[in-house]
Amino acid sequence: MEDVETKVAEVLLEILDIKPEDIVPTARFVDDLQATSIDLVEIVAVLQNTFDVDIDEAQIARLRTVQDAMDFFQAAIAAKRGGS
Numbered sequence: 001m002e003d004v005e006t007k008v009a010e011v012l013l014e015i016l017d018i019k020p021e022d023i024v025p026t027a028r029f030v031d032d033l034q035a036t037s038i039d040l041v042e043i044v045a046v047l048q049n050t051f052d053v054d055i056d057e058a059q060i061a062r063l064r065t066v067q068d069a070m071d072f073f074q075a076a077i078a079a080k081r082g083g084s
Contacts, residue, residue, distance in 0.1 A: 004051070004074045008066065011046050015039055025067035033066075043069075051077055 009023045016033050029035040035043070044060055047069070053076040063069050 004070050004077065007050055008047065008070050008073065011043055011050070012066070015042050015046070023066055025065065025070070027066045028064055029066075030064075047073055053077060053080055
């Protein structure tokens with residue numbers, strides 16, 4: 001499996017109209033990357049499927065930056081591996 005940072009970046013590039021250099025850990029999805037709520041739903045759905053993890057609405061609301069997404073999916077993958 002590809003590492004989380006690489007996959008998150010690939011998904012953002014695919015869904016949003018941004019350049020690779022726009023993807024920095026502190027970039028905010030809405031304010032900096034101009035993501036719409038529909039974009040965010042699509043991003044989360046693709047990442048959930050990619051990493052085979054679930055995320056609820058409360059967790060989605062806490063994903064405000066690129067780093068938030070990377071941290072969440074890294075932790076979810078680690079928890080899943082530990083829980084198997």
